[in-house]
Amino acid sequence: MAWESSEVAVVCSREELIQVIINSYDAILVTDKSGNVLLANRSTGRLLGVDHKKLVGKNVRDLVKEGLYDRSTAWEATETRSVVTGLIRSKYGTTLMATSTPVLDKNGDVVMVITNSRDQHLFDKFMELLERERSNANRYKKAMEYLAEADSEGKEIVAESPQMQQVMTVASAAAKTDSTIMLFGESGTGKEVMARYIHRNSLRAKEPFIPVNCAAIPSELMESEFFGYVAGAFTGASTQGKPGLFEIAHKGTLFLDEVAELPLPVQSKLLRVLETGDVQRLGSTSIHRTNVRLIAATNRDLKTMMAQGLFRRDLYYRLNVVPIKLPPLRERPEDIPILANKFLDELNRKYSFKKTFTKQTLEAFTNYNWPGNVRELRNVVERLVVTSTSDYLNFEGDQSLPNSSRRSSDTSHLRQTSTVYRGTLKSVLQMVEKEYINQVISECEGRISEAAQLLGIHRTVLYRKLRD
Incomplete structure (x- = not known):
């Protein structure tokens, strides 16, 4: 028919x-x-x-x-x-x-x-699969946005000094595992660079690397940023909802910089996610199972913070599976000339310059204390490159650097000074503390946040001490 x-x-x-x-x-x-x-x-x-x-x-x-x-x-x-x-x-x-x-x-x-x-x-099963695919698409979209903003230029690690070679040995071995890594080091020592190195050499290298500065997230938004939310979860929430950082980093690496700045309530929820891998968005009753490799970093003394009740002891032990301490630049002088020339090469390529360091400049670099570590070295090199009218860069004449941070191998030129204090032990300690705080602030050129990090205290505590 x-x-x-x-x-x-x-x-x-x-x-x-x-x-x-x-x-x-x-x-x-x-x-x-x-x-x-x-x-x-x-x-x-x-x-x-x-x-x-x-x-x-x-x-x-x-x-x-x-x-x-x-x-x-x-x-x-x-x-x-x-x-x-x-x-x-x-x-x-x-x-x-x-x-x-x-x-x-x-x-x-x-x-x-x-x-x-x-x-x-x-x-229902079809809609669940569809929602999962949409969630994955959204996760990868967010991950690509994070990755697009990441500056990966010049992130190779210089490790000529024995201290850094020892660090690289531990980092390379830990990279091949999924163990949680805790990076310790002063501000500017390159903790994010090390975290990226570990990710690039891990089994998750083809998955997202999501860097997060915990100190930059307002405390009232931390929970929604880390764990996400569904539509209508709170006033001002996106009508489409939003995946949290753990969902975005699924199968990849989540790098939590300045982890010591997390409030205690968020620390508690972070611990649960690390133990179970389960994430529940704000306003949702469903559970998202995540698989994330965590790397955390801090320049604070977490043991002191634990004693003060500012950091959870159980979270510390959960994060501190493989601790890696990055040495400050002053303790790895062999790396200073190599780093300086590396930064100079990048800037020469960027601006089509042909500038070079004088021998005296590289010696001065090595003798300088670098309180701001690698970050300060990079900034100084850039300042010399863009402000010098000559192709030969001279560091000795840079007046923007604090004299208290300059080192000299000839100790005969150092003046030994002694300050005589009078009063009770408490009053003398207060005077010494005030002098040291002022010294650090001077070295940081008035940058309170950086000074607080070097002092190992929160910036609000530093402001209070300055008022007292």
């Missing part, structure tokens, strides 16, 4: 067409204008828990009265002469998503109603 209409073309026999209907995975039920069942395929009987042949000739309203299911979208479509979609619950606990479509004659009267149904569980 071959026929066609404006809606469909068919080349098959009547028997073959019936087989198509009977063997359809979707439930198909056909009723007349009075609600009597004209046709029911196997899937209809399977989903309703009855023999599909016994449904033929029954009226859908009687089936509702008998309790086979709780409603009939077929009859609703007959009465309204429009398409009706809804959930139908059978007496055996199955929930169906049904759509009933009326077939009308030229006068607009119902001739028959065709109902297609499918198990609601399949829809």
